Amino acid sequence: MDKLFDIVILGCGPAGLSAAVNAIIRNKKVLVLGREICSPPLHKAQLINNYLGLPQIKGQDLLEAFLEHAASLGVEISPQKADTISEIDGIYHILSGDEVITSKAIIIATGMPYKPTLPQEDFFLGKGLGYCATCDGPIYRGKDVLLIGHSSEAEAEADFMAEICNKVYYLPLYKGVGTLDSKVEIIEGRPASIIGTDFVEGLKLKDGREIMVEGLFVLGGETAPDRLIPGLEIEDKHIKVNRQQETNLPGVFAAGDCTGPPYQVAKSVGEGQVAGLNAAKYVSRK
Numbered sequence: 058m059d060k061l062f063d064i065v066i067l068g069c070g071p072a073g074l075s076a077a078v079n080a081i082i083r084n085k086k087v088l089v090l091g092r093e094i095c096s097p098p099l100h101k102a103q104l105i106n107n108y109l110g111l112p113q114i115k116g117q118d119l120l121e122a123f124l125e126h127a128a129s130l131g132v133e134i135s136p137q138k139a140d141t142i143s144e145i146d147g148i149y150h151i152l153s154g155d156e157v158i159t160s161k162a163i164i165i166a167t168g169m170p171y172k173p174t175l176p177q178e179d180f181f182l183g184k185g186l187g188y189c190a191t192c193d194g195p196i197y198r199g200k201d202v203l204l205i206g207h208s209s210e211a212e213a214e215a216d217f218m219a220e221i222c223n224k225v226y227y228l229p230l231y232k233g234v235g236t237l238d239s240k241v242e243i244i245e246g247r248p249a250s251i252i253g254t255d256f257v258e259g260l261k262l263k264d265g266r267e268i269m270v271e272g273l274f275v276l277g278g279e280t281a282p283d284r285l286i287p288g289l290e291i292e293d294k295h296i297k298v299n300r301q302q303e304t305n306l307p308g309v310f311a312a313g314d315c316t317g318p319p320y321q322v323a324k325s326v327g328e329g330q331v332a333g334l335n336a337a338k339y340v341s342r343k
Contacts, residue, residue, distance in 0.1 A: 062088045063340045064333075065151060065160035067285075069134050070096030071322050072313025073166035074123045075329025076336070077132045080164075083337040088158065089127075089134045090151075096120055096168065099322060108322050119322065138210070138277075140189050142286045147343070149308065155191070161343055162336045163286070165304075165311040166329060169320065170294045171281035174205060174230075175260075176250055178275070185257025188284065190214035190274045199223050202272035203260050205248055206230060211276035215241050226268055228260075244268065282315060293317070302332035308343075310336050 064080050066073045069091025080087045094100050102116025111119065127134070137153040142163065144150070151158040173179075178186060187193045190204060191214055201224040204215050212235050215227045219238035227234075227241050234243060244262075252259035252267060259269035282296050283289040290297045290305040295317040302310045312328035314320045 060156070060158045062086045062158065062160045064088075064162045064164060064336050065090065065149070065158060066164040066166060067139055068095075068166035068168060068313070068315075069124075070099060070166060070168055070313060070325065071120075071123060072315075072325040072329035072332070073164070074127045074132070075326045076164045076166060076310075076312055076333035078127055078130055079330050079333030080337045081130050081132060083334070083341075085337045085340055087132065088160070089132060090137045090139055090153065090158075091134050092138075093136055095124065095134070098168070105322065138280075139285060140192070140280070144306075144308075147308070152192075161340045162308040162310065164302075164329075164332045164336055165282055165286075165296060165309065165315060166313045166325075166332070167282065168314045170315065174207075174275045175248055178251075181251050181253065181257055181273070182284070184255065185253065185271060186251065186273045186275070188275055188280055190218050190276060193272075193274075194218055194221055197222055197272040200271040201269070202226070202274065203228065203268055203270045204274045204276055205260075207275075207277035209233070209235060209277075212237055214274070214276055222272075224270075226270065282311070300331075301335045302328055303335065308336075308339055310339075 063085040064087045066076050066089045069089050077087050077089050099116045099120045105114050140152045142151050149160050149163050198221045202222050203226040206229045216238045219225045219240040225241045227243050246262040249261045249263045257273045261267050283291050296311040296315050298311050298316050302312050310332040312332040313325035
């Protein structure tokens with residue numbers, strides 16, 4: 058797969074798919090990065106009564122119609138997650154695992170605002186807490202670390218850390234953990250709070266147990282957009298955009314729930330259309 062695209066869209070919910078459809082119709086090379094189930098909230102909705110022209114439709118049926126429409130136009134959806142994004146000479150470089158995807162423009166359609174797994178994540182970020190173990194692993198060589206995994210994708214990072222760290226604890230927040238390196242100790246429980254004053258010293262669980270470590274990683278959950286793309290302007294926990302769905306960063310657009318309420322499908326589809334059209338114009342001007 059050629060890794061240079063006109064537009065890469067983060068998220069395959071209503072906003073992301075709407076953006077993709079409108080960008081592809083304008084002959085742009087588009088890649089959508091999404092989960093196995095696009096838009097879990099829409100997929101689980103029993104009934105939607107406020108989407109114009111389609112009264113009494115089930116959320117799953119509406120999502121399937123969106124996906125079929127996108128597929129009919131050749132929209133490519135890759136089950137990947139962006140870890141970090143950087144800009145070099147007007148081109149955005151998206152790190153996804155060990156793969157780098159480049160694009161002339163980005164559309165963020167990641168859904169509901171980021172909710173931290175732990176209190177004070179913002180304070181401890183870079184002070185012993187991180188979101189990419191393979192990125193920051195060398196810092197913790199020979200030390201004790203704990204990884205909180207939101208999905209099985211985090212298991213590969215636990216195995217990697219086991220190769221270089223003294224002790225690796227793994228706390229899965231999902232069922233069906235696979236086979237991990239024998240050096241990884243799997244612990245059960247729910248995370249409660251970070252132990253430490255200026256730097257991470259450990260993790261406290263809700264049952265009162267304390268696990269002392271020097272490094273803590275939260276993996277596989279959603280990444281806050283402004284951590285994903287440094288410098289992105291956030292307002293009231295949402296991405297700040299104008300009427301063209303432009304953010305404060307050139308070539309970066311946003312649409313859907315991540316830009317603010319109302320959190321409704323019609324709003325997401327409309328913003329996705331605007332973002333897709335304007336991102337296509339931006340690429341054409343470049």
